[in-house]
Amino acid sequence: MQVGSQYGNLGGSQAEFLALEPYGSYGSGDPEGQPKNIGFNDGSIRRGFIRKVYLILMAQLVATFGAVSIFIFNDNVKMYALQNRWVFIVALFLMLATLLGLVCSESLRRQTPMNFIFLGGFTVAQSLLLGVSACRFAPTEVLIAVGITAAVCLALTLFAMQTKYDFTMMGGLLITLLVILLIFGLVAVFVGGSMLTLIYASVSAFLFSMYLIYDTQLMMGGGHRYSISPEEYIFAALNLYLDIINIFMDILAHNWKVGQLAEQSSVNCKLFKYAAYFQASL
Numbered sequence: 662m663q664v665g666s667q668y669g670n671l672g673g674s675q676a677e678f679l680a681l682e683p684y685g686s687y688g689s690g691d692p693e694g695q696p697k698n699i700g701f702n703d704g705s706i707r708r709g710f711i712r713k714v715y716l717i718l719m720a721q722l723v724a725t726f727g728a729v730s731i732f733i734f735n736d737n738v739k740m741y742a743l744q745n746r747w748v749f750i751v752a753l754f755l756m757l758a759t760l761l762g763l764v765c766s767e768s769l770r771r772q773t774p775m776n777f778i779f780l781g782g783f784t785v786a787q788s789l790l791l792g793v794s795a796c797r798f799a800p801t802e803v804l805i806a807v808g809i810t811a812a813v814c815l816a817l818t819l820f821a822m823q824t825k826y827d828f829t830m831m832g833g834l835l836i837t838l839l840v841i842l843l844i845f846g847l848v849a850v851f852v853g854g855s856m857l858t859l860i861y862a863s864v865s866a867f868l869f870s871m872y873l874i875y876d877t878q879l880m881m882g883g884g885h886r887y888s889i890s891p892e893e894y895i896f897a898a899l900n901l902y903l904d905i906i907n908i909f910m911d912i913l914a915h916n917w918k919v920g921q922l923a924e925q926s927s928v929n930c931k932l933f934k935y936a937a938y939f940q941a942s943l
Contacts, residue, residue, distance in 0.1 A: 707882050708849045710891040716882055717780070718872045722905065725788040726807060732792035733800045740792045756786035763899060776895045783899075791906065798913065808914040813912070814905050817870055821877035825900040835875060838868050858914065866911035874903040 730750070732738055742748055759782040762769055768775050795803050842865055850863045879889045880897045888899050 672897050673758065681838075687721050702759045706891050710894055710897075711880060713894045714897045714901070717894065718901050718905075720779075721784045721898065721902045724784055725791060725906070728788035728797045729803065729807075733795050733798070733803050739796045742796050749790065752786045752789035752793070754788060756783055759783035759786065765897065770895045776778060780895055780899065784902075787902075787906065789942070791823055791910075794910070804911065809912050810905065810909040813870065813908060814873060817873050821874040822881060824874075827878065828871070831871070835872060838871075842868055859880060862914035864909045866908055869904050869907040869911070875910065876900040876904055 759779045762779050763776070763783065769779060779908060798806075844863075845864070846861060849857050876897070880901070
């Protein structure tokens with residue numbers, strides 16, 4: 662069986678991209694070794710899968726932006742987070758550890774309740790990272806970014822569900838653009854400059870918008886060429902969550918005042934951005 666992932670092939674460690682075929686059995690392949698997806702031929706299975714993914718995603722987003730609200734509106738929490746860098750560092754290592762477990766172990770992603778425990782740990786760590794980063798902004802800037810992100814993601818999701826264009830065939834192009842963005846980001850770290858930061862955030866927001874459409878169509882199945890196995894609801898929710906968080910961070914970057922861009926592009930924010938891109942590249 663050919664197994665891949667959203668961001669490139671990693672053998673059996675990733676969610677399965679299954680070519681949609683009218684007949685076959687789940688997990689079976691054609692004579693040329695290409696897998697067939699019949700997990701999504703059953704409408705009830707597909708609807709149950711989508712419902713489960715969005716419920717998990719909603720819980721993640723509520724927890725994340727709830728944590729962000731505490732960081733930006735509670736002055737004591739904000740000052741503690743800004744003065745104690747260890748909170749960010751511990752959260753970063755917890756995020757990477759739980760993420761690697763989810764990405765590299767297919768059995769872990771499919772084993773209840775361990776998959777939910779790891780996803781919960783990842784969400785908590787990511788929420789702390791985002792909360793610490795959001796402390797650098799005024800509450801109104803964060804709220805504006807949240808509103809814009811919600812509107813953009815809703816529009817992109819509706820577009821992905823309704824459009825006749827199949828974005829599931831763009832995996833190779835998207836991973837190529839992601840590598841280019843990573844290289845550009847490394848250059849931006851050493852070169853600096855407000856204009857370069859704005860360009861970087863704009864390109865990143867566009868790329869992860871495309872990833873949101875791509876991941877949504879992979880989850881939807883239907884008439885699209887590729888889809889995620891219905892057993893990979895944790896992985897599907899994780900992909901959508903990362904897309905939305907990256908879009909939010911890039912939109913938030915555009916709310917920085919031009920004169921403060923270099924200063925506000927702190928170690929915390931940069932570590933968070935590259936941690937997120939590292940996740941996406943796995």
